[in-house]
Amino acid sequence: MPSSSNNFRVLVLGGTTEASALCRYLEQEPSISATLSLAGATKQPHLPTLSVRIGGFGGSDGLCAWLKTHGIKAIIDATHPFAATMSQHAATACATTQAPLLRLERSGWQEMPSDKWFHAANLTKAANLLANAPTWKTAPQRIFLTTGRKELAPFKIAPQHRYLIRSIDAPDPASLPPNATILLDRGPFDVQSEAKLMQDYDITLLVSKNSGGSATYPKLEAARLLHIPVLMVDRPVACSNIPIVETAQQAMAWLQAHQVASTRRKV
Template sequence: MSIPPTRVLILGGSTEASALARLLAGHARFDALLSLAGRTRAPRPQPLPSRSGGFGGVEGLTRFLGGAGVQLLVDATHPFAAAMSANAVAAARLAGLPLLRLDRPAWTAGEGDRWAIVPDIAAAAAALGTVPRRVLLTVGQKELRPFRDAPQHRYLVRSIEPPDPDSLPPGATCITDAGPFTEAAERALLLRHGVEVIVSKNSGGTASAAKLAAARALELPVVMVARPTLPAAETVPDAGAALRWLLRHGAASSPAAAGSVAWPAPVLPPGTVTRAEAGAASSPGATADCAASPASEAGPLSGAERGA
């Protein structure tokens, strides 16, 4: 009698989650589902069945694990998705399931780096000081609001999708783009816009690390937001190591419960478009004045200040 494939739930939202999904697609040993938070309007197409949206906290995730017959749980969320990672640890414990955290290593400052490490976004905004500066913000579209409290600065905001105008600092300029970036391109961007300081989360990985090399070369300071502290969990740094963990634990897993719900078909969540389709509305790398809600008398950058 053949052994049924091991059911795996991947909590996604990172480059590493997508890499693991590619490794598991069509793998005879696994029947995997990729869960996305649903915050991205144009998610990349995925090779695995996927779902979108939250679970309803620890209790909801625990119920889903049981109802779907999940046997192994992989937390491959973004390094700053602290609430989801904490829920994963708690739910795995309640469900009695092995849990793996797939977490790329954080960046570390090296010789020539001028980093100011801060604990959160509010501290990052405060660390910019009172003297007006030209700032590159690369903290994601959801965490811009604290910078409205520091309207004396001129902000260049880079995010994968256009931010909510109500969250933007006044006079901000927006770039919609996604890595990987090159050091040469990042250096050109910084020089073109006269950037004097970069604000970044310590997301780690290679896709957006070039901005740090460019800052080092130009001797620019970086305000680096430290990663949140997460509950202890077995952790690996990349998709290959995660696959090896799954192969070891899959052999020891109990068979999926009879009558477990079927995974959805491997299609994008309803109402979403692919990044290629979204490109018609927002060209990657395009720079434009953001439609920020006014919060002070500060006006937008002039053409000369933007490097136009």
């Protein structure tokens, strides 16, 4: 969709349900010309009627150049909570171009009293725990591994376990740990189906990133129901100087406020 030169131009770094919700608001706001940027990790993403670009920018320098070329006035970083590299590139590029940046990020999941969570700072440390910690080293587990199809290779160092891996698209066979079963499916999921899946595969441990949101939360509810422990990969540390909102409505209000400020500067 072509952008009017008079419109307030915005870049949305997407790939999340929050980004999709924001795009639905932007589709109804003709005074804002928005472009949605997707990394291309999903083969058949659901696309809005907005302008869409797919693929990387070439680091923070490439993103900075793209922002300048397209006259971008504001950026919404609505990437996945674990897309730390892209978020850092956005922060660096916006610091260079002086374009305002907002982080749209859903809150993380919280451990409930009846949960049994183990924590790891990142995927590598999670895999090391599975490979070396006394809890799991000598006691092979049947693991429901839900960390995403591109982040499976670290778990090859723990071949004593059996893995059930679910993803939207098929993972690279070379990245798979031994004894892996692949399920291709797309959420959202409900508690009953998640509990049945874990029972059918006799799951003894759930491994998950703390992505937050409602789409995949039922797996944690099912684990709680079945008294299955969870190895939770904590979120990377966010840039402390970037404002954060949790909803698309809040992000839209932020954009509109910057749009008004930009218009006033032109007068």
